[in-house]
Amino acid sequence: xxxxxxxxxxxxxxxxxxxxxxxxxxxxxxxxxxxxxxxxxxxxxxxxxxxxxxxxxxxxxxxxxxxxxxxxxxxxxxxxxxxxxxxxxxxxxxxxxxxxxxxxxxxxxxxxxxxxxxxxxxxxxxxxxxxxxxxxxxxxxxxxxxxxxxxxxxxxxxxxxxxxxxxxxxxxxxxxxxxxxxxxxxxxxxxxxxxxxxxxxxxxxxxxxxxxxxxxxxxxxxxxxxxxxxxxxxxxxxxxxxxxxxxxxxxxxxxxxxxxxxxxxxxxxxxxxxxxxxxxxxxxxxxxxxxxxxxxxxxxxxxxxxxxxxxxxxxxxxxxxxxxxxxxxxxxxxxxxxxxxxxxxxxxxxxxxxxxxxxxxxxxxxxxxxxxxxxxxxxxxxxxxxxxxxxxxxxxxxxxxxxxxxxxxxxxxxxxxxxxxxxxxxxxxxxxxxxxxxxxxxxxxxxxxxxxxxxxxxxxxxxxxxxxxxxxxxxxxxxxxxxxxxxxxxxxxxxxxxxxxxxxxxxxx
Numbered sequence: 001x002x003x004x005x006x007x008x009x010x011x012x013x014x015x016x017x018x019x020x021x022x023x024x025x026x027x028x029x030x031x032x033x034x035x036x037x038x039x040x041x042x043x044x045x046x047x048x049x050x051x052x053x054x055x056x057x058x059x060x061x062x063x064x065x066x067x068x069x070x071x072x073x074x075x076x077x078x079x080x081x082x083x084x085x086x087x088x089x090x091x092x093x094x095x096x097x098x099x100x101x102x103x104x105x106x107x108x109x110x111x112x113x114x115x116x117x118x119x120x121x122x123x124x125x126x127x128x129x130x131x132x133x134x135x136x137x138x139x140x141x142x143x144x145x146x147x148x149x150x151x152x153x154x155x156x157x158x159x160x161x162x163x164x165x166x167x168x169x170x171x172x173x174x175x176x177x178x179x180x181x182x183x184x185x186x187x188x189x190x191x192x193x194x195x196x197x198x199x200x201x202x203x204x205x206x207x208x209x210x211x212x213x214x215x216x217x218x219x220x221x222x223x224x225x226x227x228x229x230x231x232x233x234x235x236x237x238x239x240x241x242x243x244x245x246x247x248x249x250x251x252x253x254x255x256x257x258x259x260x261x262x263x264x265x266x267x268x269x270x271x272x273x274x275x276x277x278x279x280x281x282x283x284x285x286x287x288x289x290x291x292x293x294x295x296x297x298x299x300x301x302x303x304x305x306x307x308x309x310x311x312x313x314x315x316x317x318x319x320x321x322x323x324x325x326x327x328x329x330x331x332x333x334x335x336x337x338x339x340x341x342x343x344x345x346x347x348x349x350x351x352x353x354x355x356x357x358x359x360x361x362x363x364x365x366x367x368x369x370x371x372x373x374x375x376x377x378x379x380x381x382x383x384x385x386x387x388x389x390x391x392x393x394x395x396x397x398x399x400x401x402x403x404x405x406x407x408x409x410x411x412x413x414x415x416x417x418x419x420x421x422x423x424x425x426x427x428x429x430x431x432x433x434x435x436x437x438x439x440x441x442x443x444x445x446x447x448x449x450x451x452x453x454x455x456x457x458x459x460x461x462x463x464x465x466x467x468x469x470x471x472x473x474x475x476x477x478x479x480x481x482x483x484x485x486x487x488x489x490x491x492x493x494x495x496x497x498x499x500x501x502x503x504x505x506x507x508x509x
Contacts, residue, residue, distance in 0.1 A: 147497045399421075
């Protein structure tokens with residue numbers, strides 16, 4: 001009988017290059033997953049700034065924090081955080097119009113036919129007035145400035161919403177650094193100036209710091225930002241540029257004094273892009289994402305400063321980017337996480353989500369010393385699919401606008417779009433049907449919000465709704481609205497909820 005070959009050894013040393021949200025989220029999650037059996041070293045330089053300017057997130061961040069055992073109230077307090085029920089889109093479909101993208105379903109199910117099928121039939125046939133926003137618990141709470149946690153009783157209307165957070169990305173990274181270091185992660189201060197590759201296979205062998213110190217490792221994670229110090233400079237993974245579909249390539253950002261403390265993000269379409277507003281406990285984050293082909297950085301900064309809630313707390317700073325992704329996220333013995341992996345403009349707050357799922361995917365496929373190429377292949381396939389699905393959802397916002405008052409919007413109206421997105425639009429336009437991939441991050445309510453909010457109206461409702469004539473739809477819709485109104489009236493204000501549960505200490509001037 002042939003003696004079995006010894007199993008490959010587990011990894012003994014992982015090196016993370018770069019800090020910020022990507023680096024410290026990676027370090028914290030890996031330390032929690034592998035314990036102290038594998039050494040984890042994070043290299044970052046205080047001389048290199050991070051991109052974080054205040055973050056808006058989507059609901060999966062809650063699962064990431066819960067996986068690490070992070071208490072929500074402590075997290076919100078430590079990051080000057082607030083709660084987010086969705087995004088209000090202003091002037092996107094047309095000027096003077098707004099809609100809400102909620103974190104949660106519309107209405108409540110009362111029949112075997114989905115709620116939105118019934119609503120759509122009633123709306124198309126003129127038996128219900130107003131937008132579908134009127135049946136979103138998230139929007140009912142958001143416009144009233146209310147917040148509380150969802151009910152766990154699925155029979156109640158209060159169970160039909162979800163939520164995420166706004167928080168200071170720098171404070172989040174600092175919080176996770178403390179978390180990671182308590183679990184054995186070693187931080188080294190320094191700037192990487194050279195990457196040594198093994199001659200026999202091109203794997204990364206070590207990185208050298210400005211001080212001359214060489215840090216060797218078995219597996220490397222590139223969290224170095226847009227540059228991609230390891231994945232691109234050293235390993236030449238390549239980059240897919242999607243700027244022809246998502247033309248904005250600049251963001252000027254500035255914090256200001258705290259204004260209206262809304263439990264939602266606001267995105268306002270502008271002539272050359274769009275403006276974000278993110279309310280935190282200690283300030284409001286603002287930014288103008290724009291296309292440099294249609295407006296200068298100075299003009300964008302001036303326009304942003306003219307629309308703030310209050311006095312700016314810093315000078316505006318500009319971030320330059322190209323929306324797209326790496327052709328290989330994992331190459332050799334290196335995985336790119338965060339901006340080094342790609343950039344999806346912040347329109348739907350997916351930045352930290354892509355970091356989070358890049359990390360969780362890596363943990364699920366973590367290699368041993370054999371470095372099986374099958375793991376690399378699967379990681380790259382799953383990650384590429386995720387980026388492409390998010391890309392299509394973002395393109396929809398630009399393509400579906402009916403605005404023609406500036407060069408940007410005329411460009412978007414004329415641009416060809418991916419076949420995968422056109423197929424979805426065609427289905428919804430024809431008969432209100434939602435076509436989705438099983439791996440979609442943005443589920444049916446998200447697509448409904450943007451389709452209807454930006455004027456893509458079905459010619460007819462899905463057929464099954466017309467075959468349920470015995471269902472008292474009008475009565476059920478009225479009952480849902482009444483239940484929503486009663487539930488919201490009983491909820492505390494957003495600021496009151498935070499003051500009671502997770503108020504942050506004042507930040508010294």
